[in-house]
Amino acid sequence: MxxxxxxxxxxxxxxxxxxxxxxxxxxxxxxxxxxxxxxxxxxxxxxxxxxxxxxxxxxxxxxxxxxxxxxxxVSADRCDPVCAYYGSCGGCDLQHLQIAEQRQYKQQVLRELFSKFSSINELPPIEVLSDAPLAYRRKARLATWYDKANKRFFLGFRAKESTKVVAITECPVLLPALSALIKPLAAALAQLQSVANLGHVELIAADSGVLVVLRITKVLSDKDRQRLLTLAENLDCQLVLQSAEDEYEYLRGAQPFYQFTQQNSSLTLHFNPGNFIQVNGGVNRLMLAKALEWLAPKADEHILDLFCGMGNFSLPLATSGARVTGVEGVQQLVQQARSNAAAAGMDNCEFFCADLNGELSGQPWLQQVDKLLLDPSRAGAWELLSQLPLLAPRSLVYVSCNPANLARDSAKLVAQGYQLSKLALLDMFPQTHHIEAIALFTHK
Structure with a gap:
C-alpha cells in the first residue's frame, strides 16, 4: 500500500x-x-x-x-516581578504588568467578552472590586514530587502547561502565614518514610487558624504520624490527612471556619477542607457586600440562591429577615449549609440538593420567588435559565468565575425581558490573567 x-x-x-x-x-x-x-x-x-x-x-x-x-x-507599564520564581512557576502570568494596568486590561477583556458573546449593545460602567495585589490567597494547593533516583523531594507549583514541579520556599501571593509554612514543611516531608506516597499539599488560612491538608496514597506508619504531629505543634497549625478515598482525618485541630461581618454583626461559616471557599477573602467580602447592596433583601421577600455551596451568600442574605432557599448539587455542602444556618439560629433558611444542570421538573423549590442569586461553576447556567419563567424573579445577581459564559447566558436573560443594570469586575486573582465578574439583571 x-x-x-x-x-x-x-x-x-x-x-x-x-x-x-x-x-x-x-x-x-x-x-x-x-x-x-x-x-x-x-x-x-x-x-x-x-x-x-x-x-x-x-x-x-x-x-x-x-x-x-x-x-x-520597554513599556512604561512594565514593572519588576516580585517573585523569584516568576517565569518558571505556572501560577502567575502578569507580575510584569503594573497592578493598575492589570485591572484596566481585565475591564477591557470583560467588555470584549460581552461584545462577542452577548446581545447587549451598551454596557453599564464596569466597577472594579479589588483588594490587596499581593498576600491575598487564603487557600492554595501545592504539588509534590519525589525523585527516587536522586532521592530529592520537591514541593511547589507546577510549571506552565507542564507536570514538572517547581520547588519553592515562599510565595508572595499567599497570605504570609501560609507562605511561611512552605520551607519548613518541605524539609519535614522530605524526612518521612512515606515521602514517595505523598500527594498534593493544601494550605488554608481560616479565621480559626492555619490548616495543612496532606494527601496520602498509602497509610502512614506510626513513626511518620508522630513526625507530622510534632511538626504541626512546632508550626502551630492544624494538620489534616486526606486519604486516596477523599476521607479526612484531623490529626491536630478541629473544623475550620471564617467569619463575615455585616453591620456590626458577625456570621460564622464552618467548612471542611474539601469544601469550596473563595481563595481571596478580601474580594469575597466585597463581593458579598455588593450582592447584598444590589439585591437589597427585605424581610417579606423570598430569595433563591442557586449553586449555594455551604451558604456563602445564603446566610448573609438571610440576616435581612428574608426567607432564603439555597440549592446545591453536592450533598455534603448542603449538609454544611444546613449546619451553618442552625448554628447561627436562622430558621428562615432551607437547603435542597439537586443537579442544577439536569432535569428539574417536580423540584419543591422550583416556584416563583422575589429575587434570585446565581453562582454557577465555570460551565455557567445556560440550561438552568430555561426554568427562569417558573421563578420569575424581579431581579437577579449572577456571580461568574467564567465571564465568557456570563456574557453568553446574558443573551438568554435579555430574551426573557431582563436588562443588565450593573456590572463589576472581581479581581479575585491579581498578578494573573484570570477574571471573575458579578452582574445585576432587572426585569423590564
Missing amino acids: AQFFKAKPKTSVMNQQKIQVTANTLDHLGAGVAQFNGKVLFVPGLLPGETADVKLTEDKKQYARAQLLKLQQ
Whole structure:
C-alpha cells in the first residue's frame, strides 16, 4: 500500500528562527499579540507597545506562538516581578504588568467578552472590586514530587502547561502565614518514610487558624504520624490527612471556619477542607457586600440562591429577615449549609440538593420567588435559565468565575425581558490573567 505524507519542519530548525516583533495588545490569556507573516503571533510576557526579539515555538496556519528573548523597547507599564520564581512557576502570568494596568486590561477583556458573546449593545460602567495585589490567597494547593533516583523531594507549583514541579520556599501571593509554612514543611516531608506516597499539599488560612491538608496514597506508619504531629505543634497549625478515598482525618485541630461581618454583626461559616471557599477573602467580602447592596433583601421577600455551596451568600442574605432557599448539587455542602444556618439560629433558611444542570421538573423549590442569586461553576447556567419563567424573579445577581459564559447566558436573560443594570469586575486573582465578574439583571 502506498503511503503519502507531508513532511513537517523539524522542531529544532523552527525553534532557531528568531524575529523582532512589536505587540499591539494583550489576548485574553495575558500574552502579547503581534503580527508575523500575515498571521497573529502570541508572545507571553510581551506588553503592548513593546518591541522584542522572540523565538518561534509554534507555527500554525492561522497563528503562531513565540518565546520572548530580549526586549528592545520597554513599556512604561512594565514593572519588576516580585517573585523569584516568576517565569518558571505556572501560577502567575502578569507580575510584569503594573497592578493598575492589570485591572484596566481585565475591564477591557470583560467588555470584549460581552461584545462577542452577548446581545447587549451598551454596557453599564464596569466597577472594579479589588483588594490587596499581593498576600491575598487564603487557600492554595501545592504539588509534590519525589525523585527516587536522586532521592530529592520537591514541593511547589507546577510549571506552565507542564507536570514538572517547581520547588519553592515562599510565595508572595499567599497570605504570609501560609507562605511561611512552605520551607519548613518541605524539609519535614522530605524526612518521612512515606515521602514517595505523598500527594498534593493544601494550605488554608481560616479565621480559626492555619490548616495543612496532606494527601496520602498509602497509610502512614506510626513513626511518620508522630513526625507530622510534632511538626504541626512546632508550626502551630492544624494538620489534616486526606486519604486516596477523599476521607479526612484531623490529626491536630478541629473544623475550620471564617467569619463575615455585616453591620456590626458577625456570621460564622464552618467548612471542611474539601469544601469550596473563595481563595481571596478580601474580594469575597466585597463581593458579598455588593450582592447584598444590589439585591437589597427585605424581610417579606423570598430569595433563591442557586449553586449555594455551604451558604456563602445564603446566610448573609438571610440576616435581612428574608426567607432564603439555597440549592446545591453536592450533598455534603448542603449538609454544611444546613449546619451553618442552625448554628447561627436562622430558621428562615432551607437547603435542597439537586443537579442544577439536569432535569428539574417536580423540584419543591422550583416556584416563583422575589429575587434570585446565581453562582454557577465555570460551565455557567445556560440550561438552568430555561426554568427562569417558573421563578420569575424581579431581579437577579449572577456571580461568574467564567465571564465568557456570563456574557453568553446574558443573551438568554435579555430574551426573557431582563436588562443588565450593573456590572463589576472581581479581581479575585491579581498578578494573573484570570477574571471573575458579578452582574445585576432587572426585569423590564
